[in-house]
Amino acid sequence: MRYMVWVPLLMNLAVVCGAPALARRIPYRVRPGVLTGTAAVAAVGWLWSLALLATSLAERLPSLGHRLDLPVPGPGRTAELPPAAVGACASAVVAIAVVTLVVATVRLARELARAERLVRRLPAGRVHVVAGELPDACAIGGVTGSRIMITTGLVDCLDAAERAAVLAHEQAHLAGRHHWLRLVVACCAATDPLLRRLPQLVEAACERWADERAAQPAGQRTVLARALGKAALATLRASGTAPRAHASATGSATKPDSMPDSMPDRELAPGFGAGPTACGFDRGAVPERMAALLAGPPRATGSPAWLLMSTVVTALVLGSCVHASTDFLTLLRWY
Template sequence: MRFDVYIPLLLSLLLPLVSPVIGRRIAPALAARVLTSAAVLTAAATTWSLLLLTTALVGDAPPVVREAREDGRRLADPVPEVIGIAACLALAVVAWRVHQALRAERRTRRALRRLCEGHPADTELIVAASPLPQAFAIPGRPGRILVTSAMLGALEPAERRVLLAHERAHLAHRHGLLVTAATLAARANPLLSPVRSTVTFLVERWADEQAADAVGDRAATARALARAALTAGRARPACALNFTDRAVTRRIAALQTAPPPRLWPAAAAVLALGVLPALLAADATDDLYRLLTSVLT
């Protein structure tokens, strides 16, 4: 445990470094999935490592441990006490950050649901009379697409089909869950914030590719995105998936080239970056269990 417990924290530095490269080189659908999975595994492993590090304080807490020491059995602290205290404080911060993120997510989803009140349950498309050109997917059961009248008026009929195909892709592939998972991982481990940004960009790229396939014209998809971006307002709901959000220039450029390949070996390597910290955290847990068992039995 003396070394394994720290390595997940160090490995969490690697994922943010590789995520931009993966986002550029691998098909967005595959890249978004593996980066989100790796981020969640890494965040869970680093949080568990913090929990294990707090065991530096265990010698002063459970009566059974104190009794073991009174009987002359030696219980070596697995880590220095000062590190245990620091880990305990960090764990409290992680819990607070995740709690705040969950509260913000719930508030935003309630606000979005209120926008859909009064519409039949089977209504997919909701058109809101608003001077702000907006279009976004609202995750849920059922998922909805909210488009303002200003956005519809700014687009040609073919471009409206692109917009709807884009938002339907968000709902069909549950992009909201991926973004939420990446967001919570970044809240648990701030080092993963760049990964969260990459995942959010990738789900937009994923929806762009789905829209291009649906309408059969990548150039028309790029034009629709460009026109919508030129007329879109800046205010956007926090957890909604917006048609014109996230690095529009890069997305338009990507649509003007061939779709990126599915590089499965690279994707597997990224996933391994998430699995390895989890395995090391498990090994550190086993070391701690053996240490306590040897003393208390």
């Protein structure tokens, strides 16, 4: 208990320091899932270790332990427990983490509900064009389905082949269920403040994954890279004067005849915001993505060092949590 309870907390520091390098070494096919899984394991270990440290405070304070109906450790056993100050700090951090997680969960649930309402109101199987000068496209994921939305600004600045590449990119987001990964890692970052950079890494990994899936047909790498560059330049030109996406969505690029008249404009917000339910096309790392596309298909890495590293981190976090819990139960004579 005295030593093993700190291992998950130290592993959080290792994840924070090593995640960027790990993300560069992981093959793009598994990068979003591995990063999300690593964040989940780190967050669980963080919260569980802090909970053990917080519970140890009750054993240091007999009156508190009596109120919680906890057994009293045997003679000399309290020396093996963490100091009372550590337990008090851990209690405060756990309380803050739980409140932050609840707030984040409620906020994410509302965003998911808004996305689901939008998905249900739009007809299935069609690309919906939204009036807006800023070039943008996104895949909106709900609970029961998903939709692709694109602005007229992006339609106007791309040719037919480039538009097809953008739509293939958004279809790849839907195929990879990336909005669920982003929801999970957002909850992990809310629980563990050390993981606040992981959502950006996961988002970048999802964009890279979608780029590669969309660029698999011959000749599409250059087309998609060109579409990224055009969209980025058009965004720079229009961002100073144009409003964000607005007005009505349609089932085609002409008349808005497939959208109910009663649908308020705010229902479109999840599709063009930075929420985790919407995976956008040109929302970051555009030069790096263009360079990766123009460099050709990624090479297969022969060294599975990333897999070994991820396995070691997971084993250390979960093993130390189990070991610390067993020690703590032994101290309380629960065995």
